[in-house]
Amino acid sequence: MGNQADRSAGEAAPAKNGALITTSGLVKQFPTGGYLFTALNGINLLIDRGEFTGLVGPSGSGKTTLLNIIGALDYPSSGSAVVLGSDTKHLNHKQSARLRNHHIGFIFQTYNLLPVYTVYENVEFPLLLLGMEADRRRRAVTQALEWVGLTDRAQQRPAQLSGGESQRVAVARAMVKKPEIVLADEPTANLDAENSHNILRMMVELNTELETTFIFATHDEKVIRYLRRRITLRDGRVVEDREMEPDYTT
C-alpha cells in the first residue's frame, strides 16, 4: 500500500490545509436493554480539507456512528465534534439541517434515491433545498450528471437503473452542490468490483478537482485501496490512523 505514516491511536492528526473536522474526546453511548452501550469511546481526530479518508473496521466498531456525528445526523454523548467550525453537539435541528444542506453530501450503501423522482430531479433535489435559482440549478445538475456519465439517463427513474448507475446518481446528488465534505457509508457494498472501481475512480477525480473531503465508512478492501488515510476503529476506539499511498489499479 505504499508509504504509511503511522500515528498512535486516538491522537489527532495534524492539520495541513486547516482542519474541517475536529473531534475531541468524542463519546457516543446508546441505551440498550437497560444499560448504556458505548459505540464511540474517546475519539480524537483532525480531518483536513481535501482528504480522502476511510473509517475502517469490522461491523459494530463505530464507523457509521462516527460518520453520523460528523454529518450532524446524531449528537455526541460527551466530547465534541466540530465540523466546519460548528460544534454539532450545540446545533439544533434547524442548524444541523442547514449544515448538511450547505456543506455536506451523503452517499449511502443503498443509494437512498427518491423513487418518484427522475435521475435529474434526484440530483436537483439538494439544490432545491438550497433555494438555488433555476438557471444555476440546471447548469449544476447537468455538470454533475456529466461527472458521473449519466447525462443520457437523466429522465429515467431509479427503478430503471442498475446498482452502479444508482450509486453514480447518489454521487452526483452528493456532489452537485459542491460541498466541502462528502460522507459515504459503505458506498460499494452493493456493487460488483467493476462498478466499485468506477465509482471510486470518479470520487478520486472529484476529490482532486474540487478538493472535496471524502470520508468513507467501509470495510471493503476495494475502497481501502483508494484511501490516502486510513483510520481503523475497533470497539469504538481508534486503534490505528495512518496515511497511505493509494492503489488505483483495478
Next chain:
Amino acid sequence: MIVKLAFRNLMGAGLRTWLNVIVLSLAFVMIIWVKGMLEGMNNYARTAKIDSEVGGGQFWHRSYDPYDMLTYEESHGVPPPALSRLVERGEAAAVLLTPASIYPDGRLQSVVLKGIDPGQKIVNLPASFLAVETPGAIPGMIGNMMAHQTKLEIGDYVTARWRDVHGTFDATDIRIVQIMRTTQPTIDQGQIWVPLARLQEMMRAPGEASYLVLAKGAETIPEGIEGWIHRNPEYLLQEISDMIQMKSVSMNIIYSLLLLLGLLAIFDTQVLSIWRRRKEIGTFMALGMERGKVIRLFTFEGALHGIFALLVGAIYGIPVLAWTLRRGLSMPEITDNIGFAIPETLYPSYGGQLVIGTTILVFITVTIVSFLPATKIAKLKPTDALRGKQS
C-alpha cells in the same frame, strides 16, 4: 418544491391514492347533495307555509293557542277597528276556528272547522270554491290528505256537529265542494274550510275571528292592539325551522360517518406512509431538509387528497347535482305525514355558502387528519430513519 414532491409522491402511490380520493369525494358530494336537499326542503316548506298560512304575519286572539284545540271554542272575538280596517282594505284575512265532529261513513272523527272569506286574496287557498250555494248544507273544502283519510269526495255530504258560543250543540251537513291539492299538512289534515260568514252564523259569533292573516310584505303593522297578539313570520315559521333542524341532525350523522370513513382512510394512509417511508424521511433529513419541512411535506401530501377529492367530486358531482337541480327528486307519499310541506318533486338548493363551506370543511378536516400522523416525524431520529427504524 414541497407541492411538486407531494404531488409526485401521491401519484406514485397509484391506486391507494385514488381509492382514498374517491371515498372522500363521495363524502364531499353527498354532503352537498344532502344539505342541498334539506335546504330545498326547508325553502319549500317555508314558502308553502308562508303562502298558505303565515302570510306577512298574524294577529292572534289572546286566548288562541294553535296547539290546544280545547281552547278554540273560547279563543275568538271581534277584531278591534284597527284590524277590521285591514280586513276591509284587503290587507288581512280573518279566520275563525271551532272544534267539531264529523261522521264520515258513520265513524266519528274530530275536526276543526275553519271559516275563511271566499273572496280573500291573502293566503294561497282556493277559497273562492266556497262561494257557492249548497241548499240544505254548508259548502266545505278539504285538502287531499283529509280526503284520503276520510274517503270524502267532491259532492259528498258529511254531517258536522259543533258547539256555538253559548255551548249549545248543533249539527248540519257539509257538502264537499272542493278537494284542494296541497302539500301543507297544517291547512289540510283534520280540517274543513267553510265560508267565514257561515261559520260565524253557526257559532253565533258575528264578526268574530280567531286570528287574522296579514298580507305578505305588510308594511304597517298596527301596534298595541288590546286582546290581540302580533306574531311575525319568523315566529310562525319556527316550528318548521325546528323540524328541519331535527331532520338535519340525523342527516348530519349520516354524512359525518361518510366523511369519517374518508378521513380514516387518509389517516391510515398517512400512518402507513410514514411507517413505510422512514428511509425516505431519513434521506430528506440527511440531504438537509428541515424536520418542519418534512412534516409540511407529509401534511401537504394528505391535504392533496382533499384537493383531488374536491376536483374528482366536481367532475362527477357537478353533472349529478345539476341534474337533480333540474329534474328534482320525486318524494314518496309517505312524506305526507312528515309534519311539514313536502313537494311531490323536491328541488334541492345548492347555495354558494353550502358549496364553499363544505369545500373548506373537507379541506380543513383532511389537513388536520394528515397533520396528526405527520407529527410523528418530529420524534424520528435521522439515523434511525435512514436505517428504516422507528425512533
